[in-house]
Amino acid sequence: MATKLTNLSKLCVHTLTNKPWDLRQCVENYSSAGIQGITIWRNVLENQNLNEVKKLLDNHNMDVVSLARGGFFPSTEKGEREKSINDNTFAIEQAAAVGAPVIVLVCGADGKQSLEKSRDQIKEGIIKILPKAKAAGVKLAIEPLHPMYAGDRSAINTLAQANEMAEEINSDFVGVAVDVYHLWWDINLEKEIKRCGSNNNLFAFHVCDWNVPTTDFLNDRGLMGDGCINIKKIRGWVENSGFNGYNEVEIFSDKYWGTDQIEYLEKIKRAYLNKT
Numbered sequence: 001m002a003t004k005l006t007n008l009s010k011l012c013v014h015t016l017t018n019k020p021w022d023l024r025q026c027v028e029n030y031s032s033a034g035i036q037g038i039t040i041w042r043n044v045l046e047n048q049n050l051n052e053v054k055k056l057l058d059n060h061n062m063d064v065v066s067l068a069r070g071g072f073f074p075s076t077e078k079g080e081r082e083k084s085i086n087d088n089t090f091a092i093e094q095a096a097a098v099g100a101p102v103i104v105l106v107c108g109a110d111g112k113q114s115l116e117k118s119r120d121q122i123k124e125g126i127i128k129i130l131p132k133a134k135a136a137g138v139k140l141a142i143e144p145l146h147p148m149y150a151g152d153r154s155a156i157n158t159l160a161q162a163n164e165m166a167e168e169i170n171s172d173f174v175g176v177a178v179d180v181y182h183l184w185w186d187i188n189l190e191k192e193i194k195r196c197g198s199n200n201n202l203f204a205f206h207v208c209d210w211n212v213p214t215t216d217f218l219n220d221r222g223l224m225g226d227g228c229i230n231i232k233k234i235r236g237w238v239e240n241s242g243f244n245g246y247n248e249v250e251i252f253s254d255k256y257w258g259t260d261q262i263e264y265l266e267k268i269k270r271a272y273l274n275k276t
């Protein structure tokens with residue numbers, strides 16, 4: 001079990017957690033709430049001048065933890081796979097421009113082909129973009145997604161699979177992201193966290209909660225403490241593995257998006273200090 005969090009120095013919030021806000025609102029409100037860690041979702045970078053974005057982040061002393069997200073490599077269509085390589089290349093440029101050291105990869109899946117085939121294409125895609133990532137100094141984190149997404153969002157569904165792929169690619173620039181929402185149920189989780197930690201492959205740690213019952217498989221994530229995940233226990237494993245990065249709050253929630261975001265941010269801080 002992890003020790004209690006006593007301050008916000010390791011708190012990072014994903015901009016999508018506060019979906020109603022644009023990037024400026026996220027930066028200004030996080031900063032005045034005493035939160036310096038930010039993971040930027042690419043939707044808030046659309047039509048933005050990235051030099052201005054970088055200035056905004058620097059002026060508020062923000063620490064950009066990751067860019068979310070790249071990936072979506074597999075497709076039965078060659079043209080789609082090429083499009084995805086271009087999009088990931090663009091993501092690398094965006095990450096470098098805003099100072100994000102890591103891109104989180106939601107790897108993708110195409111239900112018209114086998115999971116094995118999709119995984120081959122994921123690996124191929126990562127290897128293709130790797131030289132550009134290296135040149136830009138941006139790392140790539142393979143994020144395993146809960147098996148309920150295996151048909152369309154990710155053919156990588158356990159940390160073991162993510163670890164294996166990262167180890168096969170064998171680059172300092174490829175690792176994994178551990179998200180409690182996707183992995184809390186896995187009987188091998190402690191072992192697999194140890195494995196990526198000891199390889200220096202653990203690049204990111206995402207927290208939220210699993211609501212019981214869950215009413216929507218995409219946008220009904222809980223705030224820490226709302227659901228059934230033993231987050232403290234998992235954070236303990238992550239920290240014991242040598243990870244000392246940010247705890248990233250990533251909550252997609254129609255319920256919370258419909259509330260006052262300033263009050264919600266205060267709730268996030270309380271849940272972070274008491275339930276994470």
Ligand code: ZN
Pocket residue numbers: 143179206250
């Ligand atoms: Zn995540």
